[in-house]
Amino acid sequence: MNCFRVMAIITFALMSSLAGVADGQTNPTIRIATTPIDLGAQALYANDLGFFKRAGLNVELNVLTSGSVVASAVSGGSIDIGQANIVALAAAHVNGLPFVIVAPAGYYTSKAPTTQLIVAATSRVTSAKELDGKTIAVTALKDLNWVGIQSWLAQNGASLDSVKYIEVPQSAVCNVLTAGRADAGILSEPYLSYALESQCRVLASTHDAIAKEFLVGAWFSTTAWAQAHPDLVSRFRAVMRETARWANTHHEESSKILEKYMKLTSAPGMKRVPFAETIDRAQVQSLIDMAAKYGALKSSFPAADLLLPDR
Numbered sequence: 001m002n003c004f005r006v007m008a009i010i011t012f013a014l015m016s017s018l019a020g021v022a023d024g025q026t027n028p029t030i031r032i033a034t035t036p037i038d039l040g041a042q043a044l045y046a047n048d049l050g051f052f053k054r055a056g057l058n059v060e061l062n063v064l065t066s067g068s069v070v071a072s073a074v075s076g077g078s079i080d081i082g083q084a085n086i087v088a089l090a091a092a093h094v095n096g097l098p099f100v101i102v103a104p105a106g107y108y109t110s111k112a113p114t115t116q117l118i119v120a121a122t123s124r125v126t127s128a129k130e131l132d133g134k135t136i137a138v139t140a141l142k143d144l145n146w147v148g149i150q151s152w153l154a155q156n157g158a159s160l161d162s163v164k165y166i167e168v169p170q171s172a173v174c175n176v177l178t179a180g181r182a183d184a185g186i187l188s189e190p191y192l193s194y195a196l197e198s199q200c201r202v203l204a205s206t207h208d209a210i211a212k213e214f215l216v217g218a219w220f221s222t223t224a225w226a227q228a229h230p231d232l233v234s235r236f237r238a239v240m241r242e243t244a245r246w247a248n249t250h251h252e253e254s255s256k257i258l259e260k261y262m263k264l265t266s267a268p269g270m271k272r273v274p275f276a277e278t279i280d281r282a283q284v285q286s287l288i289d290m291a292a293k294y295g296a297l298k299s300s301f302p303a304a305d306l307l308l309p310d311r
Contacts, residue, residue: 028232029058033070034083036063037170038114038189038273039106039217041258043083046243048257055235063261065169066140067217074099074222080229081221081236085144086284086306087291089220093306094297098223101284101306102233103240104276105217112271113205115188115216117149120177121201125184128156128204137168137176137185142296144216144287145186150294151209160294174200190262193270210290214283215276226308233308244275279307 034040043061046052052059064070067084071092074082083105092099108115117136119125125134131153138146146165153160168176173185174195184203187195196202207216219240226233247254251272259265285303292300 027053027056027058029060030232030236031060031062031078031080032082033062033064033073033079035065035067035070036262037191038258039085040083041254041261041273042105042219042240042243042247042275044261045247045254045257046239048260049243049246051239051242055239057232057235057239067143068140071097071099071220074220080225080232081219083217083219085217086215086287087142087144087147087296088140089218089306090288090291090297090301091142093301094299099220099306100223100226100308101218101220101279102226102308103219103237104215104244104279105219105240106273107215107217107276108207108210108213109274110205110208110212112274113207114192114271114273115145115148115186115205115207116192117152117184117186117203117206118174118177118192118195118200119184119203120174120180121199123177123183123201123203125203128153128158131163131184132159133162134183135164135166135181137173137182138165139170139186140167141165144291145188145206147287147291147294147296148206148210149186150296151290152204152206154294155209174198189270189273190258193268211283211286214287215280216273218279220306241277244277247272247275281307 032043034043047059047061064073067088070082070084071088073079075097081102089099125131136149150160166182170187170191173187176182177185178199281303288303289300291297
């Protein structure tokens with residue numbers, strides 16, 4: 001795990017407002033991990049707004065490269081609560097990792113797509129079939145973005161067996177495309193808007209092939225940790241609900257917080273991820289079923305297996 005942390009974790013220093021001696025002595029600490037995209041920014045907002053402190057919680061924030069890496073950190077015990085996409089969590093469950101969702105995170109809506117498949121501006125590719133035999137850049141193999149791409153390719157007549165995938169960090173996808181190392185790539189905000197401002201263009205909103213609206217990410221822990229810390233889970237869940245309400249109505253303010261942590265200036269017109277306050281079990285089940293259909297999971301299973309009993 002030491003090597004894993006050296007290679008994969010970019011740790012943000014604990015905010016001074018949360019690291020006071022008195023708070024450190026009296027308030028419990030939760031080690032939280034998320035991903036460097038708008039979808040994973042809920043905890044960053046809660047941190048800066050003082051929501052965690054008001055709930056009597058100290059937090060240690062970590063930003064990791066993907067939901068799969070977050071899942072590994074939670075499984076290894078270096079993180080208490082992480083944020084990952086539903087497919088990553090479902091895959092972990094199928095592989096025997098005892099994860100449970102403790103709160104919803106961001107969701108996708110086709111009205112303002114915040115994740116899209118892009119190509120270089122000079123690319124001649126305009127359809128799914130034209131990606132036959134080509135290479136697509138993804139952050140992680142067989143995650144939610146991959147499922148969306150597979151669904152879109154299949155629904156539009158492409159040959160799934162002929163398509164190749166490579167793993168590329170979000171920040172490098174557009175460069176990989178313009179350099180000719182891949183023919184298409186999947187990006188989420190805020191990196192999506194930057195790519196579209198420079199040398200790339202949208203090919204498709206591949207998430208639409210899953211559904212027009214669905215829960216993308218969730219905050220999760222191990223079953224053992226969640227059961228051993230019901231009060232912390234309850235307080236964390238309440239903070240995420242409060243943060244969701246704030247973020248959905250304060251885009252200008254939240255973009256400034258996102259800029260601070262991501263070290264990027266928000267692109268004009270950047271679409272913002274909406275955050276869910278509750279979990280729709282039927283949506284989670286549909287996503288699990290589709291992930292199994294396209295091979296991201298060995299088999300489907302009841303969505304209830306991923307949720308705490310009261311969810």
